[in-house]
Amino acid sequence: MMRFYKVSVFILSLVPVSLLLYNFYTDELGANPFETLTRQSGEWTLRFLLITLSLTPLKILLTKSWPLKFRRMLGLFTFFYASLHLLTYIWFDQFFDWNEIWVDIIKHPFITIGMLSWLILLPLAITSTRGMKKRLGRRWKKLHQAVYVIGVLVLIHYFMLVKADYWWPVLYSLIFIGLMVFRVLYIRQRLTGRFGLKMLLRQGVKP
Numbered sequence: 001m002m003r004f005y006k007v008s009v010f011i012l013s014l015v016p017v018s019l020l021l022y023n024f025y026t027d028e029l030g031a032n033p034f035e036t037l038t039r040q041s042g043e044w045t046l047r048f049l050l051i052t053l054s055l056t057p058l059k060i061l062l063t064k065s066w067p068l069k070f071r072r073m074l075g076l077f078t079f080f081y082a083s084l085h086l087l088t089y090i091w092f093d094q095f096f097d098w099n100e101i102w103v104d105i106i107k108h109p110f111i112t113i114g115m116l117s118w119l120i121l122l123p124l125a126i127t128s129t130r131g132m133k134k135r136l137g138r139r140w141k142k143l144h145q146a147v148y149v150i151g152v153l154v155l156i157h158y159f160m161l162v163k164a165d166y167w168w169p170v171l172y173s174l175i176f177i178g179l180m181v182f183r184v185l186y187i188r189q190r191l192t193g194r195f196g197l198k199m200l201l202r203q204g205v206k207p
Helices: 002-025 033-062 066-093 098-107 109-126 130-136 138-144 146-161 167-192 197-203
Strands: none
Touching: 002 033, 002 066, 033 066, 033 146, 033 167, 066 109, 098 109, 109 138, 109 146, 130 138, 138 146, 146 167
């Protein structure tokens, strides 16, 4: 049954890129299809990142371990969409002009932050296998905690790209902050035995 669920999640995760490629092929991405492709691939990167980060809180709330069985797959899809986002920039925006890309990285902070986010995400994707997790031992967990830094950088990158409508960046930021607060409260509860999650969820956070 779990295999069926994993296959279903895998297929669903391919829907966004399939729709993007179909709309690109049928010329339905608007007046500037390359810009739309770059923007939407970046947005899906952030969405998959937030979904991946939500699996641990979901596991805690449900007191079930099954959400974590999808973490590696969704994390790799985050990297997949991030790589697609980067590829559209390198290909359609800069036409593989590496000198111009380097100048762009130095000149524009949002490009610098975006590239840095991908570079930090790369070793996480490479070490996502069970074999690498076993080889790295405790270092694996410390390395993969960099995902929180990636979340902050991606949101900053997104805010810097938006020119007028900040609705979606704000919404994604609130979701990310909520996930981080949940983790902090859970860790505090485990360390001190106070401010339990059940009390938090039933009564809400009191000032």
